[in-house]
Amino acid sequence: MKLPINLVPVKKITSNVSQSKFSADDIQRIANLILETEGVINPIILRRTGLESYEVIAGHLEYHSAVKAREISPLKGEMIQAIILEDSNEKAILEQIEKLRTHPSSFEELMDEHQLEIINIFQDQIQIKLDQNRKEIFDDLKNFLEDHYASLETKITPSNTSANAIDVSAIEEILRQQEERIIKQVQSRGNSDETVSEVLSNELSEKLQNQISTLEVLHEENVKTILQLKIELQKAGKKPIDRVTKLIQDLNSLDREQILNKLSECGFKKKDAESIVTKILSARESQKFSSLKDIANRKVMSEARIISLLDIWQ
Structure with missing residues (x-):
């Protein structure tokens, strides 16, 4: 009795072992090797389930790798070598599978088999x-x-x-x-x-x-605020402090139109400027602004916007 090796269309084969049982990296690597060598060195073992359909009995990793190979290259990965169980050879093949494919033959296989332990x-x-x-x-x-x-x-x-x-x-x-x-x-x-x-x-x-x-x-806003203030101080000596003082004084004393004009000169859109002015006037009614942090804490402007104003506020 001679074991014939058949070329079987991958799309005609199914497996009851999920692909997730195997490493995705291993499947990808074996798939590439299948395409490179145009086949597998270990034919998979199949049982017929219909006229032109089969299920995997042994060689589930090879099968899932062949499926991946077919996804990569439908033409080169269309077929896979397989041995199909027949009445005349089934008993002998199943015994070979039991002896040769179900017992760990290497340290790696033993490790895989007992991974939980x-x-x-x-x-x-x-x-x-x-x-x-x-x-x-x-x-x-x-x-x-x-x-x-x-x-x-x-x-x-x-x-x-x-x-x-x-x-x-x-x-x-x-x-x-x-x-x-x-x-x-x-x-x-x-x-x-x-x-x-x-x-x-x-x-x-x-x-x-x-x-x-x-x-x-x-911490972007917090760190950026501190860092930019320090850079300004290092670059311009005492000038940034003067700008800070002037900005706070103006926001505490200028009327609505004056603040709108200044914000417009600084490049703010009309809608944004009006919204900011409304917040400024509302916040300073109860108490004047004491610092840039105070302005930010009262939700008038973000710290990032306040920092940007220091360079261009006149």
């Missing part, structure tokens, strides 16, 4: 690595931000809760969310201890810049 065994080591990487990222963030905002003399400490402090809890939350994602990823893959270390290192390193960007967005 491995995760449980190495849970403590995984947690240690998570804690180590978490501390490294926090230290990197701290050093980066201290250097980046050194001109503002900003210090990152858990006890620093002043108005201009960087919110450490925001960093903690970012790290916590990242940690949860990595734990889920590790558990879903069933990686060994060495692979877990690589996953953590790569994931955390790749996300570091994103975490920094997220942190800066959280």
